[in-house]
Amino acid sequence: MNSPENKFSVFAGLDLGATDLKYGLVNAAGKILVSKKAPVKKGRQILAAQLQDAAAELFITASGKNWSVARIGVGSPGAVNFETGEVMGNSPNITGWVGVNLRKISDGLGVPVYADNDANCVALAEHLFGAARNCRSALCVTVGTGIGGGLILNGEVYRGSSFSAGEIGHITVVFEGEKCSCGNRGCLEKYVSVTALLKQAKENLVKNKKSGWKRFLENGKLTVGAIAAAAKMRDKTALELLSKQAAYLGAGLASAVNLINPEKLVLGGGFLDAYPEFLEMVKKEIRKRAFAAAVKSLKVVKAELGNEAGLVGAAFLGWEY
Amino acid sequence: MNSPENKFSVFAGLDLGATDLKYGLVNAAGKILVSKKAPVKKGRQILAAQLQDAAAELFITASGKNWSVARIGVGSPGAVNFETGEVMGNSPNITGWVGVNLRKISDGLGVPVYADNDANCVALAEHLFGAARNCRSALCVTVGTGIGGGLILNGEVYRGSSFSAGEIGHITVVFEGEKCSCGNRGCLEKYVSVTALLKQAKENLVKNKKSGWKRFLENGKLTVGAIAAAAKMRDKTALELLSKQAAYLGAGLASAVNLINPEKLVLGGGFLDAYPEFLEMVKKEIRKRAFAAAVKSLKVVKAELGNEAGLVGAAFLGWEY
Numbered sequence: 318m319n320s321p322e323n324k325f326s327v328f329a330g331l332d333l334g335a336t337d338l339k340y341g342l343v344n345a346a347g348k349i350l351v352s353k354k355a356p357v358k359k360g361r362q363i364l365a366a367q368l369q370d371a372a373a374e375l376f377i378t379a380s381g382k383n384w385s386v387a388r389i390g391v392g393s394p395g396a397v398n399f400e401t402g403e404v405m406g407n408s409p410n411i412t413g414w415v416g417v418n419l420r421k422i423s424d425g426l427g428v429p430v431y432a433d434n435d436a437n438c439v440a441l442a443e444h445l446f447g448a449a450r451n452c453r454s455a456l457c458v459t460v461g462t463g464i465g466g467g468l469i470l471n472g473e474v475y476r477g478s479s480f481s482a483g484e485i486g487h488i489t490v491v492f493e494g495e496k497c498s499c500g501n502r503g504c505l506e507k508y509v510s511v512t513a514l515l516k517q518a519k520e521n522l523v524k525n526k527k528s529g530w531k532r533f534l535e536n537g538k539l540t541v542g543a544i545a546a547a548a549k550m551r552d553k554t555a556l557e558l559l560s561k562q563a564a565y566l567g568a569g570l571a572s573a574v575n576l577i578n579p580e581k582l583v584l585g586g587g588f589l590d591a592y593p594e595f596l597e598m599v600k601k602e603i604r605k606r607a608f609a610a611a612v613k614s615l616k617v618v619k620a621e622l623g624n625e626a627g628l629v630g631a632a633f634l635g636w637e638y
Numbered sequence: 639m640n641s642p643e644n645k646f647s648v649f650a651g652l653d654l655g656a657t658d659l660k661y662g663l664v665n666a667a668g669k670i671l672v673s674k675k676a677p678v679k680k681g682r683q684i685l686a687a688q689l690q691d692a693a694a695e696l697f698i699t700a701s702g703k704n705w706s707v708a709r710i711g712v713g714s715p716g717a718v719n720f721e722t723g724e725v726m727g728n729s730p731n732i733t734g735w736v737g738v739n740l741r742k743i744s745d746g747l748g749v750p751v752y753a754d755n756d757a758n759c760v761a762l763a764e765h766l767f768g769a770a771r772n773c774r775s776a777l778c779v780t781v782g783t784g785i786g787g788g789l790i791l792n793g794e795v796y797r798g799s800s801f802s803a804g805e806i807g808h809i810t811v812v813f814e815g816e817k818c819s820c821g822n823r824g825c826l827e828k829y830v831s832v833t834a835l836l837k838q839a840k841e842n843l844v845k846n847k848k849s850g851w852k853r854f855l856e857n858g859k860l861t862v863g864a865i866a867a868a869a870k871m872r873d874k875t876a877l878e879l880l881s882k883q884a885a886y887l888g889a890g891l892a893s894a895v896n897l898i899n900p901e902k903l904v905l906g907g908g909f910l911d912a913y914p915e916f917l918e919m920v921k922k923e924i925r926k927r928a929f930a931a932a933v934k935s936l937k938v939v940k941a942e943l944g945n946e947a948g949l950v951g952a953a954f955l956g957w958e959y
Contacts, residue, residue, distance in 0.1 A: 478900055483897065575806075
């Protein structure tokens, strides 16, 4: 019963974010069995060691439960070479990360290791177990601090010719628009994101001191939750801010729809959790802008796996091999 | 020698454009053996009959040369259901075309008939015989009256979930921009196209009567050729107009690069033929805007098959079956 062959197989996933490293063990049905979290450490070497320690910790946890870890996956911001595990593109949030080989963090643990971009992990998880199940093509978009995007085409994660595909946050929606940290101008995420919403809300509060908003602040702080609460009370300013975000997001997504014509758009992130009506607002904007033939077959749906999609997706990297 | 089995096999292609119907016979190496052209007739029934007659004419021509037509392909504006041959999406240039079944135009000729969107035909031709040979992913863009786009992904034409993919001309580059005939606002082709260039040039000529442009007009008419000739003479206004077009096109293409991360961008159409330097101008804009990791592996090249790409691609629809 307890011979290694009969051990219960689990998959280890590590999801490196801007602030937290989430890591855990997932079963073959995509269920998270163990979930841990730690603040991301600064510095290339230190962070690589943190990932290594987290992987080792998961092995020890599994061993204690008499489980066998069959595979490790790491999701990271930036472009990641899926063939080699090397970080190829910079991420604004983690400096000096280019060149790190994420497959090496688990050298010596004796199981296959895979690494991919974090938004690709989210797309994979939604494709296997969430809102993009049983569909051939989907764009999975997470609106958070910025906008993450992962593409499913022909039933697989589509990584592009140099592992950089899916970056819907960095398509230009305003030709001569705001400068983005990526070097481009007028990127979608400069207009739609938690960052952008809070910035716009602050500007609005400064301009419009009479607004009854103060009652919606959370401990005096402006948050997405506070804006959503105000919108639920039909506060005009909050509704206008959210409408504007929906209009920009709709324009960006309509561009993607006209270019890729996916079966599904899967939307997730802070906005939708705080203000579910946002999904309908975005749908309306897409219908206004995208080709009728493409919209007719399009389903715009809420992501199902929430904050842990990245971890689950990471654990399932390489599942098809 | 002359038994049907030994007859030389050719492929019939019909390329329906906004003004002309091009049709011809192509050999297995993609070489056009017979090429014909006729002005497009107006009216759904009349146009369908014109296509039917053109296909029959190609059969008679082939027969006269003792060739055997192995396949017929039709390229048409608008979204075309590649599985059934039905026109699914409207095209601004051909009214009342939705619902026509393009596979039926050759009923009774006894060979397989395929139909697809015209820009997909261009992409297929460039992929098989032109600038996108031996590459796994490419976006083929033709800048003419509007902007046509066709996608090659994983070494095949990517048609999308409802045969509407590739419409790079209708991605939003100016959020609250000009109204487009597709219903959207700020579409790329409203800013970059022969139509847009001539419109901008006229506005400029009206404003700036002192310009020395008149000497570049072709029989007193403002054309892309005239603007290109002026640019070659380093005329400041002409260069500015072309720079502006390159900047918008670069922004639109950078969005596609960030989203799809293709191996190649293949650019064709009137602009590049008239002013080859335009390609370098566009490349520069893409480099300025798109992710470094995606640009590094990207080749931006001129289309190789010119005006007849659509015909060749149509003749090769269904080649993989």
